[in-house]
Amino acid sequence: VEEIQDALRTQIEGQRAGIVIEGNRRTPIVLRGTEAVRTSPAEFGAMRITTQHGSTVPLTSVAKLERAEGPVKIDREMGSRYSVVIANVGGRDLVGFVEEAKALVTQKLPLPTGYRITWGGQxxxxxxxxxxxxxxxxxxxxxxxxxxxxxxxxxxxxxxxxxxxxxxxxxxxxxxxxxxxxxxxxxxxxxxxxxxxxxxxxxxxxxxxxxxxxxxxxxxxxxxxxxxxxxxxxxxxxxxxxxxxxxxxxxxxxxxxxxxxxxxxxxxxxxxxxxxxxxxxxxxxxxxxxxxxxxxxx
Known part of the structure; x- marks a missing residue:
C-alpha cells in the first residue's frame, strides 16, 4: 500500500528530485505524471506501479478505481478531523444566542462516542x-x-x-x-x-x-x-x-x-x-x- 501511495503522490502531486542552478537562478526539478494521467480515468488506471519485487503492473491490477464525491480538503486540529459551521448573529446578543443553541444541540443532536462540539469564533x-x-x-x-x-x-x-x-x-x-x-x-x-x-x-x-x-x-x-x-x-x-x-x-x-x-x-x-x-x-x-x-x- 505504501508503494502505491508514493507512486500516486508522485504522479499527481509531483516529487522534488533536485535543483538546477543557472547563475543566480535556482530552478527546482519536479517529477510528475503527464496531464493525461491526471485527467483521463483510462490513462490513470493504466499507470504502471512498481511492486516490492521490482516488477511493474498497471494500477487497475492492484486497486479498484471508481468515481466518487469527496471533500476538497480535510481539516485537522490536534490530530483530529473537524468541520466548521458558521453563523452570523443579528438582532440579539451573542451570548444568549449561543446558550440557546447549546441547549438545542444537546437536546436534539446526541453525539456519538468520540465526537465533540466546540463553540468558537467571536x-x-x-x-x-x-x-x-x-x-x-x-x-x-x-x-x-x-x-x-x-x-x-x-x-x-x-x-x-x-x-x-x-x-x-x-x-x-x-x-x-x-x-x-x-x-x-x-x-x-x-x-x-x-x-x-x-x-x-x-x-x-x-x-x-x-x-x-x-x-x-x-x-x-x-x-x-x-x-x-x-x-x-x-x-x-x-x-x-x-x-x-x-x-x-x-x-x-x-x-x-x-x-x-x-x-x-x-x-x-x-x-x-x-x-x-x-x-x-x-x-x-x-x-x-x-x-x-x-x-x-x-
Whole structure:
C-alpha cells in the first residue's frame, strides 16, 4: 500500500528530485505524471506501479478505481478531523444566542462516542475577554482606591469618590437598553473608561471641598459653594468627552459595531455621573466625609 501511495503522490502531486542552478537562478526539478494521467480515468488506471519485487503492473491490477464525491480538503486540529459551521448573529446578543443553541444541540443532536462540539469564533473571543475583565476590573478599582487614599489620607473620602462609579454605571446600562445594544466586549471597555471619568469628577469636587474647609468655611456652606463653583469645570469635562465620542456614536463604516457600543456606554454614563455627582456627592460629603465628632466641631 505504501508503494502505491508514493507512486500516486508522485504522479499527481509531483516529487522534488533536485535543483538546477543557472547563475543566480535556482530552478527546482519536479517529477510528475503527464496531464493525461491526471485527467483521463483510462490513462490513470493504466499507470504502471512498481511492486516490492521490482516488477511493474498497471494500477487497475492492484486497486479498484471508481468515481466518487469527496471533500476538497480535510481539516485537522490536534490530530483530529473537524468541520466548521458558521453563523452570523443579528438582532440579539451573542451570548444568549449561543446558550440557546447549546441547549438545542444537546437536546436534539446526541453525539456519538468520540465526537465533540466546540463553540468558537467571536463568542470564544468574548468569553476570553470577559475572563480577563473579571481580573482587570478589581485590580483597577484597588489601584484607584490606593491612589485616592494616598492623595486624601482618608478612607472615608476615598470611598466617597468611588461612590461615583455606580452613578456612571447606571447611565451606561440605561443607554445600552434604550439603544438596543448588548453587553459586549467594546461595551465592557466603555464601562472601564467610565471608572476613570467618574473618579475624576469626584476628585474635582472633594479636593475643592477640602480646600474650602481648610479656609475656615462651615461644612454646610462648603458643599453648597463648592458644588456651585465646580459646576462649570465638571460640566465642561463631561461635555468635551461626550462631543469627542459623537463621531463614534454615529459611525456606519467598517468597525462601527465595535465603536458604537463603547461610545453609547461612555456618553450615557457621563450624563448620569455628572448629574448625580453634582447632586448627591455634596450630600454624601456632608454626611460621611468626617466622623461625627469632627462634623460637630466644624
Amino acid at each position: 463568542f470564544e473571543n468574548q468569553q476570553r475577554a470577559a475572563a480577563r475583565l473579571t481580573v482587570v476590573v478589581p485590580v483597577a478599582l484597588g489601584l484607584i482606591f490606593v491612589l485616592l487614599f494616598s492623595t486624601f489620607g482618608s478612607v472615608r473620602q476615598a470611598l466617597l469618590i468611588l461612590s461615583n462609579i455606580p452613578f456612571a454605571l447606571v447611565g451606561g446600562i440605561v443607554a445600552l437598553w434604550l439603544t438596543g445594544e448588548y453587553l459586549s466586549v467594546p461595551a465592557s471597555v466603555g464601562f472601564i473608561a467610565l471608572l476613570g471619568i467618574a473618579v475624576l469628577n469626584g476628585v474635582v469636587l472633594v479636593s475643592y471641598f477640602n480646600q474650602l474647609q481648610s479656609e475656615g468655611m462651615k461644612l454646610s456652606e462648603v458643599v453648597v459653594q463648592g458644588a456651585k463653583r465646580r459646576l462649570r469645570p465638571v460640566l465642561m469635562t463631561a461635555a468635551i468627552t461626550a462631543f469627542g465620542l459623537i463621531p463614534l456614536l454615529f459611525a456606519t463604516g467598517p468597525g462601527s459595531e465595535i465603536q458604537r457600543p463603547l461610545a453609547i456606554v461612555v456618553i450615557g454614563g457621563l450624563i448620569t455621573a455628572t448629574a448625580l455627582t453634582l447632586m448627591l456627592l455634596p450630600i454624601l460629603y456632608l454626611r460621611f466625609a468626617f466622623p461625627k465628632r469632627e462634623v460637630s466641631h466644624v
